[in-house]
Amino acid sequence: MKDTITLSVFRGDHTGGEERSYDVPVTEGMVVLDAVHYIQQHLAPDLAVRWNCKAARCGSCSAEINGRPRLMCKTRLDVLGEGVIHVRPMKSFPVIRDLVTDVSWNYRVARQIPGFTPAHPAPFVMHQVDVERSQEFRKCIECFLCQNVCHVLRDHDLKSRYVGPRFMIKIAELEMHPMDTVDRIDFTQKDAGVGYCNVTKCCQEVCPEHIHITDNAIIPMKERVADEKYDPVRMLVRAIRGR
């Protein structure tokens, strides 16, 4: 590893901007967020960056490092090679300033999902076999890297039609809960827009919590929607039974 490394960091806001390069002295085990902090402390005190835990737990420091969505606090400089490191804000959300984006759309989506409605009030006796699917989904740290990389939101800006992978795991978690009583299948198809996902798995590739978003949440939800909305035999059986 070299003694200094050059970071090319986006400076600007939603109206535009440009990358500026900064030389940063390298120390053992340094991560991109350390380098950005060095810039903030020594070279550009007005550089805006959102962070909190520096331990890949809070999900605040999401950015695009050399074009790849990653957590800045979890990306070591030594895995990025010796060239210039480009650091840009997440592409799918409006830039507030520099590396800080406005992710509030996600919170609005979260409020639209019909909430947990148990058959009777807690506490419940829960068996491990029934909770292990949702335990995986609850590892989510809401970094929104999956939302950022999803081409439905990133390239086509179909935010009004598709809730994105982070909220598909939320819906799956609620739907697979044995105590929940709400049917979200119609919501999943029409409002959440599960049909917009084409299972290309980029969300799963970038998730820092290694949640199998596509395999364990989206595909199972597509299959549940197929049961009710596309499977002709099941539809016929339901029609005969009058449900």
Add this chain to the structure above:
Amino acid sequence: MAQAVTPQASSPARPREVPWWAQPLATVVALGVFSLYALWEALTHTSGRYHNYLSPFFSPDVHSWGVRVLPALWVLWVPLLFRATCYYYRKAYYRSFFWDPPACAMPDAKPNYRGETRFPLVINNLHRYFLLLSFVVLAFLWKDAVDAFFFRSGFGVGLGSIIMLVNVVLLTVYSLSCHALRHLVGGRLNCFSCSRGAMVRYSLWKRITEWNERHAMWAWMSLFSVWITDLYIRLLISGAIHDPRFIR
């Protein structure tokens, strides 16, 4: 000190050992060459039988049932639709052929995107039916694999017998690792602990989940095994090679 540089190009350099286009290119080449081979095989031959060996392209043996016109086409529509609607192959062709997207964080090729919400791609939601049909074909392929060990002189093991057995095993694992099957056996349940039957389904679901983690690998291995099995039998029929017999 800080200095202005030109804005980053749209496809920045990535910290990867392999360039982004390597995977789509490999997929296009593999699926493209296989499709051309399959077309040649199906359109220019009327039978895939060599004594007790039957090519998977011609099984079930509709030729012996009296179908004389392009018998392979009567067979191949099932595996074709099964694979075309498979969740793994969907990922593969959306990325590699449609470029929707070609690689993660790379721009999509086309501006108008509707995903799987419209015809024809909405048909992918019927994958479960093509899975069931493929189990019918699989039953014939198991029968063929058993027949491949019974020569005119009785039981024996030839290289072809082994190839046909490996092929049907790989096809079986590929089918049993299917996402739709995973859903049917247990994924659709919310409560596994609620009954004894649900716990049995949970065990099955767990097992399929393990196989499903390697679904892409089984998809490719079984595609290549079908290809190798057919090519081997085609070469036997043409007389270009002889079948080594290990046990007579």
